[in-house]
Amino acid sequence: MAGEQSTAVPVNPLREERDQRLPRIAGPCSVVIFGVTGDLSRKKLMPAIYDLVNRGLLPPAFALVGFARREYSHEDFAQIVLESVKAHARTEFRQEVWDQLSEGIRFVQGTFEDDAAFSQLASTLKQLDHDRGTGGNHAFYLSIPPNAFPVVLQQLSRTGLAAATEPEPGHAKPWRRVVIEKPFGHDLKSAKELNALVNRTFPEETVFRIDHYLGKETVQNLLALRFANELFQPIWNSNYVDHVQITMAEDIGLGGRAGYYDGIGAARDVIQNHLLQLLALTTMEDPVSFQPKQLQIEKIKVFSALKLVEPLDETTARGQYTEGWQGSEHVVGLLDEEGFDPQSRTETYAAITLNVDTRRWAGVPFYLRTGKRLGRRVTEIAIMFKRAPHLPFDQVMTEELGQNALVIRVQPDEGITLRFGSKVPGSSMEVRDVNMDFSYGASFTESSPEAYERLILDVLLGVPSLFPVNEEVELSWRILDPVIEHWAAGGKPDPYESGTWGPKSADEMLARTGREWRRP
Missing domain, CATH: 3.30.360.10 (Dihydrodipicolinate Reductase; domain 2)
Structure with missing residues (x-):
């Protein structure tokens, strides 16, 4: 009515923040795993990714890319992932969840020194951006020995994979991140050298050092x-x-x-x-x-x-x-x-x-x-x-x-x-x-x-709280x-x-x- 004062309660700006009790869901992206045929990948990483999809925490616009020397087709690699999931996943197996995940599974064959293989990886990710809508957002998981870091980082830099592309009008800036497993060097001198090596390719805010205990x-x-x-x-x-x-x-x-x-x-x-x-x-x-x-x-x-x-x-x-x-x-x-x-x-x-x-x-x-x-x-x-x-x-x-x-x-x-x-x-x-x-x-x-479910999700969300x-x-x-x-x-x-x-x-x-x- 005219003349009555408004009874609206002023908005508390803190209430406009997202409720932290709600699940955090990653946006469109891909994870590229180097060392995908190793024990860590088979027993922890691939099952954790499936569990995240099963819990609704990864979007339909998600892709998983494996890179290794094995001569696998996309279908061969998908079968390896399926066997890993059935053997080690924490959550129950659901066919419809697997069908969603498997549509985004790709494999690139090559060695770390193979320029053509990394060029193929760049083409694969570009195609996934187009076909799956991954939006140029890619995380590179280095599940490899530290002595292989220099050549892989150099290849990611050479092919432009380490640098995010310019966004399309009206879209958020894409991101690129790198995930590193311990050991982070074997003493202070080597740790400094390793940190400098990684930071020449990836800025520190895009580097995620995994300590699964955290x-x-x-x-x-x-x-x-x-x-x-x-x-x-x-x-x-x-x-x-x-x-x-x-x-x-x-x-x-x-x-x-x-x-x-x-x-x-x-x-x-x-x-x-x-x-x-x-x-x-x-x-x-x-x-x-x-x-x-x-x-x-x-x-x-x-x-x-x-x-x-x-x-x-x-x-x-x-x-x-x-x-x-x-x-x-x-x-x-x-x-x-x-x-x-x-x-x-x-x-x-x-x-x-x-x-x-x-x-x-x-x-x-x-x-x-x-x-x-x-x-x-x-x-x-x-x-x-x-x-x-x-x-x-x-x-x-x-x-x-x-x-x-x-x-x-x-x-x-x-x-x-x-x-x-x-x-x-x-x-x-x-x-x-x-x-x-x-x-x-x-x-x-x-x-x-x-633990790897939480940590992989944090990488894809860009939340480095638990990473040294x-x-x-x-x-x-x-x-x-x-x-x-x-x-x-x-x-x-x-x-x-x-x-x-x-x-x-x-x-x-x-x-x-x-x-x-x-x-x-």
């Missing part, structure tokens, strides 16, 4: 646990935390990977990337937002504050597994593995001690360990709290009471355990450790997406290089029997400070 649901939940709950914030510091243990244990040996693993070892393979990234997410300060740049800023602060605890003879440990029993199976030692040098000094177990030199964490030791042929397969972050300064109990009452602990289980049983003391039922006062347990499988009906940038990679090598050099100047790694939890020197490393490793 795509795991529990790693994502670590951010929710820390920053969505005030419960833990007051005690997440050196006033209450005694120490932190970050463990990635495997119960398998090398199993045919001798050629890759010899000369690399556990520290380079796992600590430099997976465990240091987990440490950064555990210790970083609140980001301003969960935008990629803000997360990267906080992680870089942590890497800049990391300090090795010395002397390294006492604060690090390394070992090689020997023969023993892995469950009910008798297994051979590392030096008896097929293809392994009997004189090798490559470690299969590595442990280091770090400090985070900030006000929040000053004085709290961080123990990182990884190994093969250990007691069981597990990855976890264990926050070990200080003991109560005063216990009004007789020692007998609390002799079975350990330290309070918050354990974030990354794999295989994803979840969180809180350990604390509770009275044992009965007339006497006896306090014993009990666990309060949260399990993803028991609490949610939705199954967790596989240049500076993170180089700072992590700055931490690890002195340890590698120290070990190289020493003797052979200490032996440990398969099926145990590592060498005696690792136990001594913690025992010197009155602590001990958890036995998950």
Whole structure:
């Protein structure tokens, strides 16, 4: 009515932002996989792409292109993808989904040195832009050894594939991105060289370095646990935390990977990337937002504050597994593995001690360990709290009471355990450790997406939150290089029997400070 004031509520600009709880769906694009016949592609990448299509997160205008030396036709390659999907996909197989995906599958045969093959790849992608509507948006996944990077990057540059074309009127600018699997170099010098090599062809904002651990649901939940709950914030510091243990244990040996693993070892393979990234997410300060740049800023602060605890003879440990029993199976030692040098000094177990030199964490030791042929397969972050300064109990009452602990289980049983003391039922006062347990499988009906699903989708969306940038990679090598050099100047790694939890020197490393490793 005339004269009445409007009752319209002013629009909150924050409400105009997209609801982050809704699924993020990629736009028209293609993924080109180099090294498409390898294990990673067959067991992880191709099944993850199918799962994304099955979940409705990739558009009909999507294409998958394989590049390899094999003399496959498009149909031959599609059959390889189909077999991979049926064997390894997480979601159920649906024919209509496969029909949609298979229409966009192409194969280009050639070697990395073959100019004609890369020219054919450029023609194939141009044809897909026309036939499938991929819009000039292409991601190149380098599932290849780092020594092949120079020639592939040079070919992508030569053919113009690395550079996005000018958009048609009224259309968004197309994008080109490159995905790199670890290792990101083998020391600081090589990492800098690799970064410079990649950035000569692809700008840093278009480079995605895959660390599949960062795509795991529990790693994502670590951010929710820390920053969505005030419960833990007051005690997440050196006033209450005694120490932190970050463990990635495997119960398998090398199993045919001798050629890759010899000369690399556990520290380079796992600590430099997976465990240091987990440490950064555990210790970083609140980001301003969960935008990629803000997360990267906080992680870089942590890497800049990391300090090795010395002397390294006492604060690090390394070992090689020997023969023993892995469950009910008798297994051979590392030096008896097929293809392994009997004189090798490559470690299969590595442990280091770090400090985070900030006000929040000053004085709290961080123990990182990884190994093969250990007691069981597990990855976890264990926050070990200080003991109560005063216990009004007789020692007998609390002799079975350990330290309070918050354990974030990354794999295989994803979840969180809180350990604390509770009275044992009965007339006497006896306090014993009990666990309060949260399990993803028991609490949610939705199954967790596989790590590569999340990471591939983030690449196609252009969201680099979970991907290490240049500076993170180089700072992590700055931490690890002195340890590698120290070990190289020493003797052979200490032996440990398969099926145990590592060498005696690792136990001594913690025992010197009155602590001990958890036995998950």
